[in-house]
Amino acid sequence: MNALDGLVEELTRLPGIGRKTARRLAYYLVKRSNDGPRRLAGALERVADQVGPCGECGNLSDADPCEYCRDPRRDTATVCVVEEASDISAIERSGRFGGLYHVLGGRLSPLDGVGPDDLNVARLEERVAGGVSEVIVATNPSIEGEATAAYLRRLLETRPAVKVTRPAQGLPVGGDLEYADGVTIGEALVGRREMQ
């Protein structure tokens, strides 16, 4: 296989990148100069060398413990559980959470053979034993995410000192009622709050 086809092959392994897109990206990268592919190769090598899971929370980071676990300003009594490390930046963007994180590395999915032992759950139990007062279970609002949340709630029931919460479900801010699905509207109505 020639070098260009080899690059196309590697690019098609990425999620959401089909053969046509891979071909377009590969040609784009080589078209101007050798600098394009080398810069991206360098960034990839750095990631392979430096990035790994944080031993505390499972976040992907160049440091262990990661930037959140070693930040003395974070509230260590509140732990937000997420499915993937990529969910952390979404929550950080909200600017409304100042606690620590815990990355499960997936969700319970019996059909795919993913059970509790395949997730970063044992470490969560250890962390919760060490002075955590609230666990916010921010797994996705999908069927599997809900099942995972329910599992964690039962697991943590044995520790009455720990409050287990789940982010509210409802209408997305800036969304349009007309285009919201019935289940979301239902959740929004059930979770309605008195106006201030």
Added chain:
Amino acid sequence: MNALDGLVEELTRLPGIGRKTARRLAYYLVKRSNDGPRRLAGALERVADQVGPCGECGNLSDADPCEYCRDPRRDTATVCVVEEASDISAIERSGRFGGLYHVLGGRLSPLDGVGPDDLNVARLEERVAGGVSEVIVATNPSIEGEATAAYLRRLLETRPAVKVTRPAQGLPVGGDLEYADGVTIGEALVGRREMQ
């Protein structure tokens, strides 16, 4: 900047890849193991090391002359002019062309400051002088592609021995008349052929 953000930054330079997609790809690459980023980095390095323009036709290839230019079975009297090297594989997929290629490296675009001197035109004139009987101008059927085709036709008018042709425009095979735009239908009618 940490390694992960650096990779996201590099990925957003690619066409059609926004910040969200770049972030998703970066996390996908590091999530499982260090093998993912390294394989892609290796493929990129190989491309940077090995791929360059063919001195004959401008195709991007690991060899110079490229696979088409050095293939003794290709018809050297017919040259198909394309805008980009990536167009060659599209034409090869048709299986209906056995001549040589010539890559312009773009199209005339006065608004972007791209004139004839910015394209691989001088080399085309040299090649045409050496026993070429037909030049198929397969630039894109866009305004700029048409302008480029018109320019090349005028340029090659000085060589009456060389036939300059353009691929037919019309309805795409397997397409639906109902969804075709008026200009395409018009071209299809103008270019109509007697049924055999």
